[in-house]
Amino acid sequence: MNLTNSTTRILLVRRENIGDLILTTPLIRLLREQLPDAHIAALVNSYNAPVLEHNADLDEVFVYTKGKHADSWWGSVLARLALVRLFFKLRRMRFDDVILAEPTYTPRNIRLARFIIAKSWSSPARRVIGFEHDDGEHTGLDVVVSKAAMEGLHQAQIMLRIASAYGIAAPSGSVVDFPPCRVGRPKPPAVVGLTNPLRIGLHLSARKPSQRWPVESFAALAGQIQQAGAVKFSVFWSPGATDNALHPGDDEKAQVLKTLLAGTPIDVDFVQTHDLATLIRRLDGVDLLICADGGAMHIAAGLGKPIVALFGDSEPIRWRPWGVPHRLLQAASHDVADLSVDEVSAAFDELAAECGFQGKIRTAKIEI
Numbered sequence: 001m002n003l004t005n006s007t008t009r010i011l012l013v014r015r016e017n018i019g020d021l022i023l024t025t026p027l028i029r030l031l032r033e034q035l036p037d038a039h040i041a042a043l044v045n046s047y048n049a050p051v052l053e054h055n056a057d058l059d060e061v062f063v064y065t066k067g068k069h070a071d072s073w074w075g076s077v078l079a080r081l082a083l084v085r086l087f088f089k090l091r092r093m094r095f096d097d098v099i100l101a102e103p104t105y106t107p108r109n110i111r112l113a114r115f116i117i118a119k120s121w122s123s124p125a126r127r128v129i130g131f132e133h134d135d136g137e138h139t140g141l142d143v144v145v146s147k148a149a150m151e152g153l154h155q156a157q158i159m160l161r162i163a164s165a166y167g168i169a170a171p172s173g174s175v176v177d178f179p180p181c182r183v184g185r186p187k188p189p190a191v192v193g194l195t196n197p198l199r200i201g202l203h204l205s206a207r208k209p210s211q212r213w214p215v216e217s218f219a220a221l222a223g224q225i226q227q228a229g230a231v232k233f234s235v236f237w238s239p240g241a242t243d244n245a246l247h248p249g250d251d252e253k254a255q256v257l258k259t260l261l262a263g264t265p266i267d268v269d270f271v272q273t274h275d276l277a278t279l280i281r282r283l284d285g286v287d288l289l290i291c292a293d294g295g296a297m298h299i300a301a302g303l304g305k306p307i308v309a310l311f312g313d314s315e316p317i318r319w320r321p322w323g324v325p326h327r328l329l330q331a332a333s334h335d336v337a338d339l340s341v342d343e344v345s346a347a348f349d350e351l352a353a354e355c356g357f358q359g360k361i362r363t364a365k366i367e368i
Contacts, residue, residue, distance in 0.1 A: 183302030210312030
């Protein structure tokens with residue numbers, strides 16, 4: 001394919017979780033750099049779509065609502081009807097390529113891709129691009145992306161393999177040579193002067209039980225960090241009740257932390273984020289984030305924030321923060337609860353020093 005062909009129309013399909021979509025943005029950046037005249041679009045769901053807002057690498061973003069995310073059974077029916085209409089709209093747009101931007105072989109998504117490209121005798125060049133199955137199966141794919149030798153690769157590096165469909169070699173070397181993750185923001189972040197307190201984000205929630213650090217540990221950590229100088233904490237969590245079957249949240253955990261910190265000199269702001277766009281905007285206001293492996297961690301990386309990442313039973317090599325300064329902690333038990341406050345505090349001190357934040361803390365302390 002001619003890399004400068006202005007008529008090339010590409011649809012990238014990525015319908016999974018927030019972190020998965022964020023770790024696909026380096027691929028989108030590489031395609032845009034190498035195919036500057038192509039029309040590049042993405043199909044995503046309403047849950048993760050805010051990740052791509054203000055992303056200049058894309059010409060269009062198509063968004064649908066999953067039935068399980070609808071607010072009623074009737075809403076679920078309407079969402080499914082809207083999805084069918086969207087599929088037919090995409091089919092009429094005559095994309096040259098549909099990229100299944102997922103590191104798995106999923107026959108259902110392959111069937112969808114083949115429906116969208118409407119391949120026929122009159123359009124033989126249209127292609128479905130995707131990863132082969134672990135056993136080498138690739139029925140339905142016109143361009144097969146290899147899954148060989150993936151050991152030791154980050155998820156972002158794995159997704160960059162898709163660029164080979166256009167004769168584009170993925171970068172090699174250190175992480176700084178690779179495109180970063182990108183989370184859209186409406187405007188550049190405000191520059192925070194050294195006279196302002198360092199703003200530290202604490203994200204309390206994690207989907208997996210093995211990734212959940214006790215709320216008492218967060219309280220003790222805030223106390224230790226506060227002793228080093230004047231800082232401002234912003235506390236984030238997944239909204240909702242713990243027993244919510246569809247969207248379990250940590251409102252109770254946030255309330256416990258608020259109670260533990262009440263009456264202390266710790267300067268803390270509890271930030272309610274009832275939608276992803278708000279979470280992105282408020283995370284953009286912190287200088288450094290302390291959190292478990294998960295969607296919030298990848299959002300922060302996409303915003304260029306330094307991160308102290310707490311890992312449970314997930315793979316650090318595959319899922320660590322991409323392209324930003326970070327410290328990663330994982331207990332031998334692969335349970336975040338077994339990480340001590342002292343370990344996390346020491347990791348924060350190291351990362352703050354690396355990023356030049358220690359001087360900021362000391363300056364703020366002197367002025368107070």
